[in-house]
Amino acid sequence: METTTVLIEEDIVIVGAGIAGLTAALGLHRLGIPSLVLESSDKLRATGFALAVWKNAWKALDAVGVANTLRSKHSQLEGNVNTSLITGQQTSTGSFKNESRCVKRHLMLEALASEIPNDRIRYLSKVVAIEESGFSKILHLSDGTTIKTKVLIGCDGVNSVVTKWLGFKEAAFAGRSAIRGYTEYKNNHGFEPKFMQFFGYGFRTGVIPTDEKGVYWFFTWNHTNQEKDQEHDPTKLKQFVLDKLEKMPSDVRSVIENTELHSFFSSRLRYRPPWELLFGNISKGNVCVAGDAFHPMTPDLGQGGCSALEDGVVLARCLGDVFSKKQGTQQLKDEQQYKRIEEALKKYANERRWRGIDLISTAYMIGVFQQGGSKLVAFLRDKFLATSLAGLLLKKSDFDCGKLDD
Template structure:
């Protein structure tokens, strides 16, 4: 079988993979993105893009395009699903380190399309599943399901929670958080009537909410901890729908109607998974000329809305670190060496670039994983004491905490 040489191969055409590829493209470096499916992935429907995501999207040059199609949210409004009363309201106008907070709920497919549209033709190769990774000197050999073998100078794994690349680096499979999620998107075809707020409802072990995307479309979600009996129902959408409706509690009729009228095909529970943060302390975010980003690096629960946002951060930082390594001019002494010596020096620069990326993203990833898990624990606890503390004292803290985690700038695509 003939080996096809490639500079940078990115496994996974989701948010992290496309953001990394576009970041590299903006810096004048080409890459090949391998996507296992036969088209762009759009699972998840919506993405709550917080301030840190817009900083990354600005750096990538597609933020203004997406702003045109999505409402800017005014604030976070939290209600108790037990009493039906509002427990907290936090305006997003409050200024952070990065200025006023910018929050919009973005259609995931529009985000992926915007990223892909800016890439050169042929950058994304669909129906390309990686089945095996091998070492070959300063290169990595990627064996694809169709028999193709790619020889890569740099391998980036952006292939999600079941990452082949993360597995090669020695990471364990992400742990089950003990909770399930349902999410969907409803296009009302006319004005939906929801205020432009991030609306959340907490009570009896359930977190639910609705977020307007634009004037006619609303994204909704429900997360809960199932009993052993409830887990047996997950294969029956009709029973899952009835279960979820019974768990919502005292929520506005306008929100309940969305769940009641949603098609049955949307009631397939998604198990929530996360990586234990301590794995990033002793694991290999990068090893040689290989690294991971996005969910392959830091799968986290959705409780602070940072999964997609942090994947965009990863893409910008990784592109910047790789470009610094690859575009660095070799010394005069290196220029006079042979091809093998040139490859060695380039490999060493790549290794240093990926180590820089890993160092920059490690603590940020640990912080986000830990914060998401803690927020989820508080939000979905249903003991009397924790419910009282959450609704009376912690709910405002949680809303502010959500903004604090988003008050971050990954930097621009500028090489130092």
């Protein structure tokens, strides 16, 4: 039986309905510029349960107009408490002067998607090939659909098809893994709205309330081959974490004990070496990448999702200069418009390159010290570096990506 090829033409196609893709699409929509978002899944995917949303991310969410919706559903964090499970002593405490909350990932995606016209997000649309066609790109989808676009934006995650097309290598394994979970209590969980972290030899864990009933937690450790057989077994994952956290205070440990098995998610931590961003093509012609497709990083700064929001705002602003009705793009010849698109994406790449390099490098360095794989590193972390490492979380969030119409 022959399959019918469907041809669709679009000005802007965004591959991936994650944080970066939806933010870029919504930013363009706010500027009156339509785009088409392609998502390979049959619905929005919220892998990871929740994420820390710092000051810089709230500025981006304000820029696209969904911040207040999310603020109303999540508690503002007052500060952080770091504790060594080696000594049992608190190593540092601090207050958050800037806005920070732990946001449920699915609520963030839904808030972004709900403001985008329904027909502008196309599910079950997996890109399997990209080819050149004059000043356009042709996308071939797994269902036989063919899409011709003037701009291609890859927001398709750490295994991005678009990133591969641009010539980047696969993201590198950081030598560490993470287990994430989420617990919803029937009544108030009783925790203060604080970011609680606990450190041991070769691992760290964090517990953060999202609101009065929900608590998100994570556990990262130096990966060994011994854990291979448990990566996809939630029962073994749960026991592995609880065994490591025997010395954790019982009330905090109960969060993990009360987590249902379906709310465990394990993944190996990957990142893009900074020099690849320095020398690689973040944009090429009328193609670029954003979010994890651009700068996958370890989670030690809590800036992966936050920087994806920044990407989306900056990208929408740069493309707005090309596709705005005031610019009269309808009268432009294909070659003229292609050159303007190319310059806009170069501007975006130049604006975001060093931010990406900075965040990747800092997150990786913090991870090495925070997980303290040796007694010496753990000693230095707990005795001398705890306060300064925690301070970097706030320092890197003191960033403003600007508004859509800057």
